[in-house]
Amino acid sequence: MRGQEAREQAGRKAAMATLAQSGGDELARLWNEAGLPLEAELLRGPETGLVTVRGRIGGGGAPFNVGEATVTRATVRLPSGQVGHSYALGRDRQKAKLAAIADALWQDPAHRDVVETRVIAPLRTVLAEAHEKRRAETAATKVDFFTMVRGED
Amino acid sequence: MYVAVKGGEAAIANAHRLLADRRRGDRTVPALRLDQVVEQLALGVDRVMSEGSLYDRELAALAIVQARGDMIEAIFLIRAYRTTLPRFGYTRPADTAAMLIERRVSATYKDLPGGQLLGPTFDYTHRLLDPELAAGGDVAEPMQRATEAEPMPRVSAILAREGLIEADGDMPGEHVPGDITREPLQFPMARDVRLQALSRGDEGFLLALGYSTQRGYARNHPFVGEVRVGEVELELDVPELPFAVPLGAIRVTECQMVNQFKGSAKAPPQFTRGYGLVFGQSERKAMAMALCDRALRASELGEDVVAAAQDEEFIISHSDNVQATGFVEHLKLPHYVDFQAELDLVRRMRAEHDARENHRTGDEKREAAE
Numbered sequence: 001m002r003g004q005e006a007r008e009q010a011g012r013k014a015a016m017a018t019l020a021q022s023g024g025d026e027l028a029r030l031w032n033e034a035g036l037p038l039e040a041e042l043l044r045g046p047e048t049g050l051v052t053v054r055g056r057i058g059g060g061g062a063p064f065n066v067g068e069a070t071v072t073r074a075t076v077r078l079p080s081g082q083v084g085h086s087y088a089l090g091r092d093r094q095k096a097k098l099a100a101i102a103d104a105l106w107q108d109p110a111h112r113d114v115v116e117t118r119v120i121a122p123l124r125t126v127l128a129e130a131h132e133k134r135r136a137e138t139a140a141t142k143v144d145f146f147t148m149v150r151g152e153d
Numbered sequence: 154m155y156v157a158v159k160g161g162e163a164a165i166a167n168a169h170r171l172l173a174d175r176r177r178g179d180r181t182v183p184a185l186r187l188d189q190v191v192e193q194l195a196l197g198v199d200r201v202m203s204e205g206s207l208y209d210r211e212l213a214a215l216a217i218v219q220a221r222g223d224m225i226e227a228i229f230l231i232r233a234y235r236t237t238l239p240r241f242g243y244t245r246p247a248d249t250a251a252m253l254i255e256r257r258v259s260a261t262y263k264d265l266p267g268g269q270l271l272g273p274t275f276d277y278t279h280r281l282l283d284p285e286l287a288a289g290g291d292v293a294e295p296m297q298r299a300t301e302a303e304p305m306p307r308v309s310a311i312l313a314r315e316g317l318i319e320a321d322g323d324m325p326g327e328h329v330p331g332d333i334t335r336e337p338l339q340f341p342m343a344r345d346v347r348l349q350a351l352s353r354g355d356e357g358f359l360l361a362l363g364y365s366t367q368r369g370y371a372r373n374h375p376f377v378g379e380v381r382v383g384e385v386e387l388e389l390d391v392p393e394l395p396f397a398v399p400l401g402a403i404r405v406t407e408c409q410m411v412n413q414f415k416g417s418a419k420a421p422p423q424f425t426r427g428y429g430l431v432f433g434q435s436e437r438k439a440m441a442m443a444l445c446d447r448a449l450r451a452s453e454l455g456e457d458v459v460a461a462a463q464d465e466e467f468i469i470s471h472s473d474n475v476q477a478t479g480f481v482e483h484l485k486l487p488h489y490v491d492f493q494a495e496l497d498l499v500r501r502m503r504a505e506h507d508a509r510e511n512h513r514t515g516d517e518k519r520e521a522a523e
Contacts, residue, residue: 020399049241052332057345066431067207067349067352068235070238089400089403090209135302139297145264
């Protein structure tokens with residue numbers, strides 16, 4: 001049971017991570033294509049605020065505050081009762097509301113599959129391709145050292 | 154005492170209207186869009202985010218346009234804006250070892266794991282103006298190279314294996330990270346608070362101080378152990394969820410400066426370190442921050458404090474360009490009453506001085522005559 005709960009939480013967190021990183025327009029497009037419901041009661045937000053970003057001294061030492069970042073969040077309740085949350089960097093309120101509905105539907109066993117396959121999976125593909133492209137472009141600038149042979153022998 | 158004087162309302166309104174006109178400039182030239190600024194003046198946007206201490210590209214772009222490209226004015230606008238927003242909390246510390254790397258170089262190790270990745274850099278360009286950019290031609294797509302993803306440990310982790318370098322900076326067990334946006338500055342500062350102030354500090358000011366250490370004022374023999382630029386993911390603990398909620402990723406620049414240290418009464422000979430971490434791609438700023446961080450650790454490491462770069466109160470009190478510009482620029486606002494009072498005072502002192510002088514020369518004449 002504990003193992004299943006942990007897996008469920010990991011899956012929900014992974015979906016929230018994908019929603020947070022994705023563009024609001026892309027999310028709205030996939031949402032419409034999947035024909036997913038938009039009805040939800042807003043319990044909080046969408047509202048924009050700040051988080052203070054922390055780093056660590058030397059990279060791995062004690063935490064310190066680097067600066068702030070804008071974050072927009074929303075909390076919704078579906079007609080079926082599920083409550084969903086969203087948090088993401090930036091100020092996209094429409095995306096915050098949709099992502100909160102997505103989180104709420106994800107928790108509903110009847111809807112999880114369609115949210116995963118029609119929304120989260122395509123978003124994840126877009127993000128993975130963008131990451132892979134970025135990595136390949138950076139890799140092309142890797143320095144290959146070679147030794148110059150000097151002298152006669 | 155302040156005396157209120159009213160006036161200039163129409164002049165101010167018209168001046169701001171004129172400002173809006175001059176900001177827009179020639180109407181036959183297309184107006185700048187914010188996405189153009191975000192995409193094409195990205196490093197300026199990064200500087201405004203770093204010194205404005207607010208990560209939001211579109212807002213920084215708006216500030217730059219509103220400020221007509223005056224970076225310190227843009228930073229001021231961002232600082233003012235952030236005071237209007239509620240605070241949701243402190244993120245978990247970002248893990249720079251897990252960064253999606255866009256650039257990573259080390260000046261100390263040629264063959265470090267993950268390699269030297271030059272990324273989009275001005276280094277090795279010839280600094281010749283490019284007329285093709287003025288003509289606005291097409292730009293080639295970047296090259297790609299397929300590689301296996303490999304870990305890129307921070308260079309400090311590699312050096313640490315030999316035991317010749319100090320550890321990442323730790324604070325005493327119960328230490329809660331200080332926050333200069335919540336508590337007034339107090340000296341001496343803990344290193345974490347100092348780093349927060351340096352990260353939002355003025356790039357030019359920190360650059361000059363870092364440069365001064367290289368020229369011999371508090372020389373500390375720096376090497377760039379590593380500079381890395383890329384995206385780090387952020388997570389926030391919130392009461393409504395049983396796990397830290399992912400927020401997405403921000404681009405940061407990290408600099409690990411490694412400094413030779415011959416030892417002191419407090420510490421054995423070893424490599425010591427200075428650390429820089431700033432929003433966006435800003436290597437100059439991250440390096441300057443790391444140089445200043447190391448110099449400001451003089452007392453901690455038992456070094457003599459002999460130069461400006463080691464003077465914590467001097468540096469941290471003057472590194473914030475919003476505070477600095479506020480105090481310098483307020484001088485141009487009306488000081489009519491202040492000045493009137495000073496004028497009266499100087500007139501009176503001059504009259505007394507002249508009276509004394511007349512008296513003295515009168516005495517001298519009398520003496521000469523006698």
